[in-house]
Amino acid sequence: MTAFPNVDIANKWAKQVVSDRIPACKWVKLACERHLNDLKKQKNRDFLYKFDPKLAEKKIAFIELLPHTKGEWAMKRLTINLEPWQKFGIACTFGWVRKKDGYRRFRESYWEVPRKNGKSAIAAGVALNMFANDGEFGSEVYAGATTEKQAWEVFKPARLMAIRSPDFVEAAGIQINAGSLEIPEDGSVFETIIGDPPDGQSPHCAVVDEFHEHPTSALYDTMQTGMGSRRQPLIFTITTAGFNIEGPCYDLRVRIQEMLLGTVPDDELFGFIWTIDDDDDWTDPDVLRKANPNYGVSVYSDYLESQQRRAIQNAAKQNAFKTKHLNVWVSAKSAYFNMEQWNKCKDTTLKIDDFRNDACMICVDLSSKIDIAARINLFYRIIEGKIHYYCISPQFYLPYDTVYNGEEKQVVERYQKWMKLELLNVCDGFENDLNEIAEDIIKDAEHLSVKEVPYDEWGGFQISKQVDEAGYTSIKVPKITKVFSPAMKELEAAIAAGRFHHDGNPVLSWMIGNVVSKTGKNDTEFPDKEKRFKKIDGAVAVLMGINRVLILTSDPEEDDLSKHIEKYGVRRL
Missing domain, CATH: 3.30.420.240 (Nucleotidyltransferase; domain 5)
Structure with missing residues (x-):
């Protein structure tokens, strides 16, 4: 047993993806290749970043101390057990730092994952971590969405996690309010933010849920421009695919793809996209596992297969199935050149x-x-x-x-x-x-x-x-x-x-x-x-x-x- 068991799991998973022992689309493979290649490049003096396994382990361990808030696991009062793919995403987002000062490398982290794959629990865990476990004095964390209801999809489980973790609340000095979490000692706050917010916030972290529903980039832009006074801020975006390829989420998706392909490098952007490849047959049951990383864990195989059969039999349901369960942007076209x-x-x-x-x-x-x-x-x-x-x-x-x-x-x-x-x-x-x-x-x-x-x-x-x-x-x-x-x-x-x-x-x-x-x-x-x-x-x-x-x-x-x-x-x- 090493000192960093969760990081070892994350790295092993990445190697298995790259070697095709775990089914994944090319965007996930490229994200894994980037991480593994950077682990080698960090030994070079001219490479500006290094991976801190201790820091990555700490972030994963923190989230795994939090309780589930929905379903049978919540009823059994179990704590979160991150899957290897989630440990990889958390390790990359929080483990990479700048050599010159030790501050976090990635300022944006984009996770595009189909429905029922544990997005809300991850987003809530990241938000709580940035609120009370990141060493930021006066931290401001916002759960952003287009509607109050959607914003509460992240804030509500995070609030419940705090309520059900009295030792954490006491140690961090958290005050639990009806619509916010606060740490009075240093002024830290975690609350929702909706639509096109006015300037004035100084976010340490913005969690943007279901970004595909945003008609404009107003909220994202406001959060990003407000982060100027923070040393290592983070915009954490977690979403399914959508229909609007003219919207800001698809633009961000394009940035992720360009970064992963290496056509437009961006050293401060992390992301991976769980979907199927262009030449995959969406009617094949085997692709369900490829697009859904929590297949058989939080999203059950019989449910996905039944949804797939319904879509095959009813053309009117095909686009919704492809978008929500395979993360296919149905209005998008594929690049012509490889x-x-x-x-x-x-x-x-x-x-x-x-x-x-x-x-x-x-x-x-x-x-x-x-x-x-x-x-x-x-x-x-x-x-x-x-x-x-x-x-x-x-x-x-x-x-x-x-x-x-x-x-x-x-x-x-x-x-x-x-x-x-x-x-x-x-x-x-x-x-x-x-x-x-x-x-x-x-x-x-x-x-x-x-x-x-x-x-x-x-x-x-x-x-x-x-x-x-x-x-x-x-x-x-x-x-x-x-x-x-x-x-x-x-x-x-x-x-x-x-x-x-x-x-x-x-x-x-x-x-x-x-x-x-x-x-x-x-x-x-x-x-x-x-x-x-x-x-x-x-x-x-x-x-x-x-x-x-x-x-x-x-x-x-x-x-x-x-x-x-x-x-x-x-x-x-």
């Missing part, structure tokens, strides 16, 4: 100097003057009869006003971060300087073997004249399915086969991951985005370049490019 495969295509050794004599497309998507513009350097080589693509040093342009005052607040902070990392070319004022972009293209083209400069028909015409006058060939690429469907299928195949090579630019990776497909007749594909803020300009520019490469290398006797690709596998060269 980002795990994309990440494997990353090669940070790629340098433009090594490709100066290789055929090159400089592809430009300039569809909006006030939004992000993309310029892609796409080189290509023929290796053993196959086209290999090399995307090196892509450039992105954005007006200064959009970086700081853009209407899409979901990406403003991201833009500012990328600007500091010199991943964006920021133009003065309110719109992109197309002359500057044209000059950059011409300057780079002087040192490259540029075949063409493909540009989009909706904006790129403004630079084509300058490009042509400089002696290069600009090509207008219409945004139609006939152009983009073969390119999308070729890029998908090239990524899977390792024929597409890129230097790991995070802006481009983010855009590739944002592409969904607008599928048409005869299985045609067209690049689309699920939400307005999920930009795909860089991906569109890549696809324009691929379209032109396919045309330039195709058999002139083959009229239908898509048939040619299908006939000869990837390409006949």
Whole structure:
């Protein structure tokens, strides 16, 4: 027996998930991989964080001292017994700290779990822990929701836990009121907060329950902005999936996915999503265990199977079943490109100097003057009869006003971060300087073997004249399915086969991951985005370049490019 038995259980569980000995979707696997990889990286001097098993053990042990408040376990007066997956989530949320000062690493923790998997008990335990067991003088903890009834779904069990734990109440000096818990000695308070609260709070912790029901991010934003005076605050979000992919919960879910995929790293964000994978059959009883971590514990197999059968037999019940018991956002679309495969295509050794004599497309998507513009350097080589693509040093342009005052607040902070990392070319004022972009293209083209400069028909015409006058060939690429469907299928195949090579630019990776497909007749594909803020300009520019490469290398006797690709596998060269 080690000194940290609960942490050992959490780590063992993570290893079993990664090795497929415990069924879990890719988002849970990625969360486990991140933790296990960080445990190795903490030995490196330049890694800013370390895992404190003593601290993680303390938090788990505290929650397991609290009593159940519902069902047969409450009737038997049993204390909470966390399952391994819950111990993992608590250990990660509270065990990771900053090396420089020992304060907590994660400021946001997002748990998306289907119904009946013990969410309320976990949320109540976290709230009590942050209220009276985190060493914070004058702690303020809020149970936030859209309605008073929903807020009490967290506060009520926490209050009952306190009532049924007299030793804890006495030791912490807690005063139990009808609608709040207080520690008079230092002014700590735990209470509910509803809807769009006014400023004035200084939360140490905000527990946001069923975030999918929130129509706006007002409560979340108010809690987050109020945490500035706290050393190690936490927003703890625990929710099921929902239907509104335009809402703030789905936006946060996207952040979690981007973080787990590594396309937009966020060292202060923890999260995992319990659901099924895209290729799973939702009617298969085996997927129930995969999406429900408390399968057979707090949610019984016969109940889930009966709900599944009802949904199979009644189409009107299918969406509710998928959302509440499989955590599927039924209005959401799946990303078209496989980002795990994309990440494997990353090669940070790629340098433009090594490709100066290789055929090159400089592809430009300039569809909006006030939004992000993309310029892609796409080189290509023929290796053993196959086209290999090399995307090196892509450039992105954005007006200064959009970086700081853009209407899409979901990406403003991201833009500012990328600007500091010199991943964006920021133009003065309110719109992109197309002359500057044209000059950059011409300057780079002087040192490259540029075949063409493909540009989009909706904006790129403004630079084509300058490009042509400089002696290069600009090509207008219409945004139609006939152009983009073969390119999308070729890029998908090239990524899977390792024929597409890129230097790991995070802006481009983010855009590739944002592409969904607008599928048409005869299985045609067209690049689309699920939400307005999920930009795909860089991906569109890549696809324009691929379209032109396919045309330039195709058999002139083959009229239908898509048939040619299908006939000869990837390409006949």
